[in-house]
Amino acid sequence: MRPRSIIEKIWDAHLVAELGDGQALLHVDRVFLHELTGPQALAALAAAGRAVAQPALVFGVIDHIVATGPGLSGSAREQAGAAFIRSFRDLARRAGVRLFDLDDPRQGIVHVVAPEQGIALPGCTLVCPDSHTCTVGGIGALAWGIGSTECEHAVATQTLARRRPGTMRVEFRGRPAAGVTAKDMILALIGRYGAAGGASRAIEFCGEAVAGLGVEARLTLCNMAVEFGAWTGLVAPDDTTIEWLAGRPFAPRAAHWEAAVAHWRALATDDGARWDAQLDLDCAALAPQVTWGTSPAHVVGIDGVVPDPAAAPDATARAGIERALAYMDLRPAQPLAGLPIEAAFIGSCANSRLPDLRAAAALLRGRRVAPGVKALVVPGSTALKRAAEAEGLHRVFAAAGFEWRESGCSLCFHSGGDSFGAARRVITSTNRNFEGRQGPGVRSHLASPLTVAASAVAGRIADPRALAPR
Amino acid sequence: MERFVRLQALAAPLLRPNVDTDVIIPAREITSPTRAGYGEKLFSSWRYLTPDRRPNPDFVLNRPPFERAQILLAGDNFGCGSSREMAVWALRQFGFRCVIAPSFGAIFQANCHRNGVLPVVLPAAVVEALGAEAGAGTLELDVDLEACTVGASGGRVFGFEIGATERAMLLAGLDEIGLTLARRDAIAAFQARDRDARPWIWSL
Numbered sequence: 001m002r003p004r005s006i007i008e009k010i011w012d013a014h015l016v017a018e019l020g021d022g023q024a025l026l027h028v029d030r031v032f033l034h035e036l037t038g039p040q041a042l043a044a045l046a047a048a049g050r051a052v053a054q055p056a057l058v059f060g061v062i063d064h065i066v067a068t069g070p071g072l073s074g075s076a077r078e079q080a081g082a083a084f085i086r087s088f089r090d091l092a093r094r095a096g097v098r099l100f101d102l103d104d105p106r107q108g109i110v111h112v113v114a115p116e117q118g119i120a121l122p123g124c125t126l127v128c129p130d131s132h133t134c135t136v137g138g139i140g141a142l143a144w145g146i147g148s149t150e151c152e153h154a155v156a157t158q159t160l161a162r163r164r165p166g167t168m169r170v171e172f173r174g175r176p177a178a179g180v181t182a183k184d185m186i187l188a189l190i191g192r193y194g195a196a197g198g199a200s201r202a203i204e205f206c207g208e209a210v211a212g213l214g215v216e217a218r219l220t221l222c223n224m225a226v227e228f229g230a231w232t233g234l235v236a237p238d239d240t241t242i243e244w245l246a247g248r249p250f251a252p253r254a255a256h257w258e259a260a261v262a263h264w265r266a267l268a269t270d271d272g273a274r275w276d277a278q279l280d281l282d283c284a285a286l287a288p289q290v291t292w293g294t295s296p297a298h299v300v301g302i303d304g305v306v307p308d309p310a311a312a313p314d315a316t317a318r319a320g321i322e323r324a325l326a327y328m329d330l331r332p333a334q335p336l337a338g339l340p341i342e343a344a345f346i347g348s349c350a351n352s353r354l355p356d357l358r359a360a361a362a363l364l365r366g367r368r369v370a371p372g373v374k375a376l377v378v379p380g381s382t383a384l385k386r387a388a389e390a391e392g393l394h395r396v397f398a399a400a401g402f403e404w405r406e407s408g409c410s411l412c413f414h415s416g417g418d419s420f421g422a423a424r425r426v427i428t429s430t431n432r433n434f435e436g437r438q439g440p441g442v443r444s445h446l447a448s449p450l451t452v453a454a455s456a457v458a459g460r461i462a463d464p465r466a467l468a469p470r
Numbered sequence: 471m472e473r474f475v476r477l478q479a480l481a482a483p484l485l486r487p488n489v490d491t492d493v494i495i496p497a498r499e500i501t502s503p504t505r506a507g508y509g510e511k512l513f514s515s516w517r518y519l520t521p522d523r524r525p526n527p528d529f530v531l532n533r534p535p536f537e538r539a540q541i542l543l544a545g546d547n548f549g550c551g552s553s554r555e556m557a558v559w560a561l562r563q564f565g566f567r568c569v570i571a572p573s574f575g576a577i578f579q580a581n582c583h584r585n586g587v588l589p590v591v592l593p594a595a596v597v598e599a600l601g602a603e604a605g606a607g608t609l610e611l612d613v614d615l616e617a618c619t620v621g622a623s624g625g626r627v628f629g630f631e632i633g634a635t636e637r638a639m640l641l642a643g644l645d646e647i648g649l650t651l652a653r654r655d656a657i658a659a660f661q662a663r664d665r666d667a668r669p670w671i672w673s674l
């Protein structure tokens with residue numbers, strides 16, 4: 001047989017029918033819904049008099065607009081949000097979909113919950129009406145975000161029609177230094193090749209630096225595949241993945257586990273497989289990355305400076321940089337380190353898992369957030385929040401001056417209501433620094449949780465490598 | 471779904487690169503779990519002034535005659551970011567039937583195909599030239615999905631490519647779910663095989 005990439009292997013294993021014109025009908029193994037974009041799909045389905053084809057394979061969570069202040073009370077972050085929660089609950093119940101509701105310990109950000117519960121598995125296909133569904137590629141799944149109409153299709157038929165994607169292999173070479181994380185790796189990649197560098201392809205992330213990452217960090221890496229303009233990204237399952245999955249609530253058991261592991265091991269890309277594009281990035285010399293502008297591609301090492309629009313290659317690029325600098329209130333050639341911040345946020349499906357919280361807490365232990373800085377930490381799921389509390393991490397954060405919140409998307413995006421208050425400049429472990437993403441006029445600087453913690457302490461954008469963990 | 475065959479209409483220019491779906495329809499404007507009411511919320515951060523939501527006279531769609539534009543000339547990577555289909559609903563409900571750009575966010579592009587909105591990819595130089603012309607408010611384009619061409623004054627014709635399936639879906643206004651459900655036997659056969667091949671997928 002012709003050598004195949006992991007992407008081709010997963011594709012072929014899900015092929016229901018060739019539709020002609022390069023399109024295929026693919027089986028969808030898992031569908032996840034959330035309360036912001038799920039109701040429209042389920043409502044349209046019901047209005048058309050159709051049913052969910054395989055309710056056992058469909059899951060729902062409430063994460064996007066629920067208020068994450070202390071105690072998951074079920075209130076929404078904005079007034080209209082309550083209607084989404086009510087409508088989603090009601091539609092999910094009627095459709096027979098399993099819902100991890102607010103009082104369920106399995107509740108959390110959809111892309112955190114799917115692998116954590118062992119519902120997303122290597123080699124499976126998974127979709128969700130949410131662009132960061134690619135996060136789940138970190139476990140070795142082929143997972144991608146869709147719109148509401150495609151979601152309606154997915155639940156009605158348990159399939160989706162897709163054109164076979166172009167493929168890309170991205171090799172992260174070398175070993176990143178201490179204080180440099182998966183977040184810095186993916187930001188550097190986007191900075192180097194641009195926000196459309198992934199060219200709608202399916203990417204396998206590989207290389208020494210990826211092999212050395214834990215599963216949570218691989219989820220962080222894949223989370224931003226969509227910010228790279230890719231269709232999706234994944235990391236092939238290995239011993240690290242298999243150990244991580246063993247014993248998770250929905251993971252296969254007993255004889256099924258043995259068979260599944262054998263299947264997962266066979267997914268690895270064959271020698272000689274063909275790729276439409278190959279890129280690489282050396283991680284050995286990488287510094288922690290911080291964005292300066294309003295696209296994730298607007299990024300430099302923490303010791304770098306804001307670019308000069310005059311040096312841009314063309315007029316469009318120049319106008320883009322000028323606009324970003326105006327929105328971010330920055331000057332050309334200004335150093336990023338030392339820039340005063342007003343708020344610090346650790347959370348989101350990019351960076352809110354246990355190792356993220358542990359690393360940030362290690363840095364914050366015995367230190368205090370600078371006066372005047374509003375600092376929040378929002379665990380990615382109720383389960384991992386409880387695990388963090390069992391280790392006492394919440395006390396470390398609280399002692400440092402961070403507000404310890406309930407799990408959810410929280411201030412990763414602004415939905416009205418809950419906000420950073422008067423704060424304008426925010427250092428954030430999230431994945432999007434678009435204009436207004438975290439609130440009207442809010443200037444978001446994306447970075448790793450370590451850089452967020454170090455900056456919160458300094459009251460300015462700060463290099464985490466200068467602060468020894470305690 | 472609404473069909474798209476041919477459209478002769480006014481074009482409006484909005485050539486910034488990387489216009490994301492948070493800008494097309496900010497999350498705070500999504501206030502009801504339905505598909506209606508998004509037209510007046512399109513581009514609201516740029517279109518309205520705070521705090522009293524007065525129309526921003528500098529924003530292109532607030533300047534006559536662009537309120538009646540049905541074609542949007544956009545920059546590279548238009549519709550990147552969030553998967554929210556409200557971005558397409560907002561464009562459609564405002565009146566747009568076609569967006570022309572050098573490239574699109576992939577999910578946004580797929581959402582367009584499913585809502586009777588035609589995303590046309592043309593080379594950046596062409597989009598820029600048309601965009602510069604469109605500023606005067608008199609650029610009418612003739613978008614023909616049967617011929618896969620965009621026509622402009624002076625006999626200019628630009629060909630574009632689109633997948634045959636997407637083209638057929640738009641031309642006929644097809645209900646994709648109905649088409650797939652007609653293949654229910656193939657789906658059932660796949661699932662029966664898969665229960666043996668990958669039982670762990672099914673034992674949730």
Ligand code: SF4
Pocket residue numbers: 064109110111130132347348349350408409412413431
């Ligand atoms: S945490 Fe942010 S990026 Fe992730 S799903 Fe929620 S809103 Fe989207």
